[in-house]
Amino acid sequence: MTLPAPRLDDRRFQDLVDDAKRFIAVSCPEWTDHNVSDPGVTLLEAFAQMVDELLYRLNRVPDRLYVEFLNLLGVSPHPPAAATTDIVFWLTAPRPHDVTIPGGTEAATRRTEDRPAVVFTTTDATSVRPRRLTHIGSQPADAEPAVRSASRLGDGRLDAFSPNPAVGDGLLFGLNDAAGAMAVRLTLDCAVRGVGVDPLAPTLRWEAYTGSDWTACDVVSDGTGGLNQAGEVLLVVPRSHAAATLGGVRAGWLRCRLIEADSGAPTYSASPVVRSASADAVGAVAPAVHATTVADEVLGLSEGVPGQQFPLAAHPVVADGTEFIVEVGAGAGWESWRETDTFAGLDAGERRITVDRSSGTVRFPPAVREPDGSLRAFGAVPPKGAPLVVRRYRIGGGLVGNLSAGSLVVVRSGIPFVGRCENRAAATGGADGETVEEAKVRGPLILRTRDRAVTPEDYEQLVRRSTPGVARVHCIPASESGASGEVRVLVVPRVAIGEDGRRELADLQPSAELLTQIRDELEPRRSAGARVLLRTPDYRGVTVVASLAARPRVAVASLRTAALQALYRYLDPLTGGADGTGWPFGRPLSAGELHAVLHNLTGTELVDEVLLFPADPDKGTRGEPTQRLEWGAESVPFSYEHRVRVTAGV
Secondary structure, X not given: OOOOOOOOOOOOHHHHHHHHHHHHHHXXXXXXXXXXXXXXXXXXXXXXXXXXXXXXXXXXXXXXXXXXXXXXXXXXXXXOEOOEEEEEEEEOOOOOOOEEEOOOOEEEOOOOOOOOOOEEEEOOOEXXXXXXXXXEEEEOOOOOXXXXXXXXXXXXXXXXXXXXXXXXXXXXXXXXXXXXXXXXXXXXXXXXXXXXXXXXXXXXEEEEEOOOXXXXXXXXXXXXXXXXXOXXXXXXXXXOOOEEEEOOEEXXXXXXXXXXXXXXXXXXXXXXXXXXXXXXXEEEEEEEEOEEEEEEEEEEEOOOOOOOEEEOOOOOEOOOOOOOEXXXXXXXEEEXXXXXXXOOOOOOOXXXXXXXXXXXXXXXXXXXXXXXXXXXEXXXXXXXXXXXXXXXXXXXXXXXXXXXXXXXXXXXXXXXXXXXXXXXXXXXXXXXXXXXXXXXXXXXXXXXXXXXXXXXXHHHHHHHHHOOOEEEEEEEOHHHHOOOOEXXXXXXXXXXXXXXXXXXXXXXXXXXXXXXXXXXXXXXXXXXXOEEEEXXXXXXXXXXXXXXXXXXXXXXXXXXXXXXXXHHHHOOOOOOOOOOOOOOOXXXXXHHHHHHHXXXXXXXXXXXXXXXXXXXXXXXXXXXXXXXXXXXXXXXXXXXXXXXXXXXXX
């Protein structure tokens, strides 16, 4: 909470009027009509109103002094954080030459009447390089692969798996080179021989070889019905894909592996047969950020004095991992002035700047007059008349950038042979800029933490400071984790929420980049002997089945939609719970509190029944109904396929 700001005068309008009336009885006893209809009382109330406004402004003084104190400590609001994602750019048709998607390419959502387009910009250039299938083979489980040229399949067919298919059998495809961060289309002609499998949900996993291990590919579509008919398989190959040697052949290897089926799910009783196969590169993956790049902006001319400040043309400035540099003209060349957190301790000749990313202000080193009258410089001063240029920076960010998968579908930059784009995964990490009120809350925590992690609150504060991409953080100290010296830090990233109020379980997993950023912040500040483990919370699937009765003349469909949204919102890891700040870690769930949530909906006449089911989102199963669910200290609920039945009112 914020430091308490005292009220210098706590009297309000009515207090002033009452005090004046009491004073009348002493100074003017003959004035006995104190009703509001008396003209004299009207004048008193007008006077009290003016004094009340003065007292309001007076009571703002402690709050202003508090803010100024935080400014002296260097506490400034955090700028917005920009969401990031990978965007797949699809070619209109395979090309015999490289197609480059340059850095700075813009992709956006569709613009609607009430919602502007959200624009993402690629951070690095990428290329679609021609690829072709050179080899094909099979690899039974725990056996060496048998590889042959893709141009000849022996007698015109290739058994994908063993005669009696077993878990671990694989069908190999060798490309002429690695296809990391590209989309590959495999065109297969398969006979209807792989009987026993569900063609809509085959027990297959597509993988790419990294040189040491197999990594899962993102399957965009599979038109082969589980290798049982002619069709195409679209894969997005991970960046780690590398050329390697298998079966004595060096190639960029992809694999279709038979995996274990869920309980009761059908699997192969006979091996599929491949009659012909080919491959093409049809797209490329580029990392993108919710920001716009500003290039070669002229700040102005230096006045040659310490402590100069220059505003940027646009703000807020997004921290995208690229160093902010100001180029200063010096003679026939340019000198680079690099960003620093503080000018404290700098030598007089160091070329450093600070950047207030929220307000977009660039500051050059100041100078302080010492008690003996000398002037001490904390960094170099650009020469008078020198031009100041910022080569590049990015602006943007905010929660609006946390988009669901498949939202970025418009290519705003014209690129030859590129027809469309899409983000296969949700864009995460976007956060709005910190408000002054939020900065005021953070100020005392900075004084208490002071760049070291001892208490659980210290760890949580440092994680929040490391990146705005963290929505929630919870620290379990060594005394509760059960392991000596082990501190567990649970991280929930900022992720997009769908129009139906739901989140995807895969989006709630923090990225490797986010965990690395947090680890770099905590490692030098942890206590000696403490071992910090960054973990994802234990998301426990919950399915709620409820029956409601609607009030008369209430639309059943609308009430059902509102009930589902209320359940998803209340059981949300980020915005759930009674206070709307996220479900408390380890807190149990009872059906009774959901009765209250549903009964408070406009249009609900009666809540007939609420049942809770523990669910497994990965397997799509749920357990036995219960009235109460209890979890461990690292657990939060995850809503999975709630069901609501609404009956019409009479």
